[in-house]
Amino acid sequence: MxxxxxxxxxxxxxxxxxxxxxxxxxxxxxxxxxxxxxxxxGESGCGKSLTALSILRLLPVSARMSAGKITYKNDNLCEFTDVRMRHIRGREIAMIFQEPMTSLNPVMPIGLQVAEPLITHKLFPAADAYAKAAQWLEYVKIPAARKRMNDYPYQLSGGMCQRVMIAMAMVCQPNLLIADEPTTALDVTIQAQILALMRRLKGERQMAILLITHDLSVIAQIADRVAVMYAGQVMEIASVEQLFDQPLHPYTQGLLRSIPLPGTSGERLFEIPGSVPRLTAKMRGCKFNPRCIEAQKRCYNESPELLNRGKRHEVRCWIGQN
Ligand SMILES: Nc1ncnc2c1ncn2[C@@H]1O[C@H](COP(=O)(O)OP(=O)(O)O)[C@@H](O)[C@H]1O
Ligand SMILES: [Mg+2]
Incomplete structure (x- = not known):
């Protein structure tokens, strides 16, 4: 593990x-x-999607990626040519996005869309790829999957489109699935079904998942570990249990106090005071200092590093550091 x-x-x-x-x-x-x-x-705009897109080299052209190293297995992906990156995308690392309707090709039948990665990566001849696609559509529980192979995305609901996206991402059996807000655009009941499907995939297919969400309750249901981002930085990383039981960063503590807990309906939820700094703001010290209720003098002068605090629990905060 x-x-x-x-x-x-x-x-x-x-x-x-x-x-x-x-x-x-x-x-x-x-x-x-x-x-x-x-x-x-992390909150919207904190850099989650850009982090994911950097991994697959899919950043918008105006974005400048600097420094940094991205290691997949034993290779530094930053040194890969575009052609080598294409072999990684879909086959080794697959990605699903928030808006299935806009991520699917509107003029291609869904069966063909699911088969396409297998054909592109030359894993199967077209006829076999098509049969595999049908199996995957059944696996993700598209009702009457074989009959619906010729349907177009507009003929399916949002939840069904997200299942198609998942089938398409899974068809080459990637080692890592990056799911960027996969359930955000869906109703609560459909959201629960998609999360259950992802849990099943994880259990049965031995695949790692990088699950991006602004919703801590989604994390609680499916993640093993959590990284909390704020204003472009990772503020805390820990196992789900540790993070929910003993959050160490004041931002994480605020986030946890702002989610409704069972049995507390009607109580006013905590709100973290202030708002996220502008990305162009020149800040000294910790980026969370304007909103931190525990900030000390040092927090306004020096930027903390992400440091180990206990077993596999990392925090970017001066408080509690020696
Ligand atoms: N193409 C772009 N041009 C300028 N700024 C961008 C662009 N894409 C994203 N940003 C900025 O980068 C920040 C992080 O974006 P993003 O990674 O999409 O956030 P998240 O996924 O956490 O909501 C946002 O504040 C956004 O304004
Ligand atoms: Mg995003």
Missing amino acids: NTSLLSVDNLAVRFDTPDGAAHAVDRVCLNVHAGETLGLV
């Missing part, structure tokens, strides 16, 4: 804007072990 499959080391992504450099991802470090689910959680 502990072999590192993917490790992201000091990743930085910026955009050059008229107001100066916007540091959207700032020295992010994280790793995903074989077979585990790492949750990446």
Whole structure:
């Protein structure tokens, strides 16, 4: 369980804007072990998607990726040619996105879309790929899957489209699935079904998942470990149990106090005061200092590093550090 499959080391992504450099991802470090689910959680705009897109080299053209090393198995992906990256995408590392309707090709039948990665990566001849696609559509529980192979995405509901996306991501049996807000666009009941499907895949297919979400309750249901991001930085990484029982970063503590717990309906939820800093803001010290209720003098002057605090529990905070 502990072999590192993917490790992201000091990743930085910026955009050059008229107001100066916007540091959207700032020295992010994280790793995903074989077979585990790492949750990446944080408010909208904190750099989760850009982190994921960097891994697969799918950043928007205006983004500048600097520094950083991305190691997959024993290779540094940053040194790969575009052709080698194409072999990685889909086959080794697959990705699913928030909006299945816009990620699927609207003018291609779903069966063909699921078969396509197998054909592109030359894993199967077309007829066999098509048969495999049918099996996968059944596996992700598309009702009457074989009959629906010729359907177009518009003929399916959002939840069904997300199942098709998952089948498409899974068909080459990747070692790592990156799921960027896979359930955010769906109703609560459909969300639960998709999460159950992902849990099943994880159990039966020995695949690692990097699950991106702004929703801690999704993390609680499916992740083994969690990385909490704030303003482009990872603030805390721990196992799900540790993070929920003993959050060490004041931001994580605030996040946990702001989710409703069973049996507390009607009580007013905690809100973290203030708002996320502008990406172009020149800040000294910790990026969370304007909103931190525990900030000390040092927090306004020096930026903390992400450091080990106990067994596999890392925190970027001066409080509690010697
Ligand atoms: N193409 C872009 N041009 C300029 N800024 C961008 C672009 N894409 C993302 N950003 C900025 O980078 C930050 C992080 O974006 P993103 O990774 O999409 O956040 P998240 O997925 O956590 O919601 C956001 O604040 C966003 O404004
Ligand atoms: Mg996003």
